[in-house]
Amino acid sequence: MTEAEAQKEILTLTDELNHHNYLYYVKAHPVISDYDFDQLLNKLKKLEEQFPKFASPNSPTKRVGGDITKNFATVKHKYPMLSLDNSYSKEDIIDWETRLKKMTDGDIEYVCELKYDGVAIGITYINGEMARAVTRGDGEEGEDITPNVRTIKTVPLKLTGTGYPQEFEIRGEIILPRASFDKMNAEREAAGEPLYANPRNTAAGTLKQQDSSKVASRGLDSFLYGFYSEKVPFKSHYESVIACGGWGFKIPDEKKKYITKCKSIDEIIDFINYWDEERRKLGFEIDGIVIKVNSYLQQQDLGFTSKSPRWAIAYKFKAETVSTLVESIAYQVGRTGAITPVANLKPVLLAGTTVKRASLHNADQIEKLDIRVGDTVFVEKGGEIIPKVVGVDVSKRPSTSVKHIYIEVCPECGTGLIRKEGEAVHYCPNEWGCAVQLKGKIAHFTSRRAMDIEGLGEETVEQLFDAGLIKTYADIYDLKKEQLLPLERMAEKSVNNLLAGIEKSKQVPFESVLFAIGIRYVGETVAKKLARHFKTIDAIKAASFETLCEADEIGDKIAQSIVAFFAQPDQVALVDRLKAAGLQMEAVIEQNLSDKLKGLTLVVSGTFANFSRDGIKESIEKNGGKVASSISKKTNYVLAGADMGPSKLQKATDLGVKIISEQEYIEMIG
């Protein structure tokens, strides 16, 4: 292929891929299969490699990330990023509208939109291509996070259509959909890590990741709501939104009522009332409604105050708040030793439920709000699941009140607490001696996703622990009928059921056992990977840090934690007892389908049309091959799916390792 041909082909493929990406993510209406999309993407990747000078920073191949930014550059905004005036009552909105009418000639048309609860972003396009994406910062200057924003699939890298100015900026909000947020937290919970507080903060944290491929994996989304350029080719805000839709941006859906033109205050109030109810059903969070004057001419007339436009206002939904008394402050110790301060409250009704307790988060939060026992506090149920204390009504503070002093030792076992550098949470380091942590670990062991022992829920674990019958999870398998019968709520039948449940758990597969023993950072997914790679508990125990890191998706932090776990004789003794009791300590090796890949080592990268990522690895192993996580001279093939990481591609090329497609792989195994 000549250079000219390659350049042309790269451009064609880029347009084609951008179009399909748009249909898939923005329109939710794909017209080709994922497989065909991946084929096109691979073709483009290969061409870009062969002809790197034609590889654009806005290539669809950049959607998967890979660029690392150590320090985000500070950029001055061309148009200051102002904020909106907030109002919390409909009266405020009515007043605002009345004021506007007095200040403006003629009728006013309004546009009502959702107030997306995410992170504000300004994206500059030059000659139809994304040039820069900058955070709000202090409104005057923000941080350049372009490589991270490129990975957000609903943000176009290259515009379609015509009529856009040579240079313009589009403003909007980057959000983390609830489903992506819940998924991340489920993974953290399973790994015993503290949960993220809400989607907004998590989106903000994600956008600041140095490694853009991490950003790509998180499922961020965007909504765009403002157009800025030197010569604006529109007469109204609404017109600009529609035009942006035509250029490939994700704009609010009018049919879903995400945006509506209103002619009167009544229509505005209807819009507010509708979303105050319906917002809970959205797949993402909004914290209010934004009302804007539609006509740009009228906007100009109205102008700005020092910090916000007069032509727009935000109506913020009330997070329901009540005030009540802090009766005491208690501390909870989690399974991993994390300490959570909790306010015991005088019971109060909030958003339909009686609230007796609220999280105080950590020592910093108590200090910041100066929360004391005996205070009357404001409790709010916002985006978070657990109600939180948001402020103190100092006017009601008793004269005898004293500052609350955060505990220094574990309330359960008296061990001195520690606080790791850069973390807000205190920990009890007495991991294997602190009763609450032990009970928590046993309850984790018996839980449904781990050993799934029926009849051994949290309460029963507590009962058996307090009765001195179990001190560790291994003791479960020594329980005798005659020990259990004398206990409360333990009739013959329930004892029989419990013992049967324990017996049955001996058949639970090895990967679940591995998850159950509660090695820090070994969640369900990691346990599966370890089981598949190492096959037996003995192999994992014997593995060095380096050997562990060789396994698929096992990083330094996890490897270190596993090594530390098996370096403790007490832990090893417990695991040995489980083994002696007859638990599954080896992965069941299924009969191989063929020997076609015997002696071959493959590295898998990207996503596939006919297999899940785990599925394709399983398929390699079932055909006699070995899966490695990183490319080396020993690698025979790199099996490349869509979104193959650019660093892997480079390495494979450098080492001369053959890259095969999914189709070639399928042909190989027949």
Ligand code: IVH
């Ligand atoms: S318009 C001059 N529209 O709310 C400001 N903002 O304080 C024009 N936001 O920082 C902003 N949804 O990040 C506008 N539909 C929407 C919005 C929205 C969320 C955010 C934005 C801004 C903050 C206002």
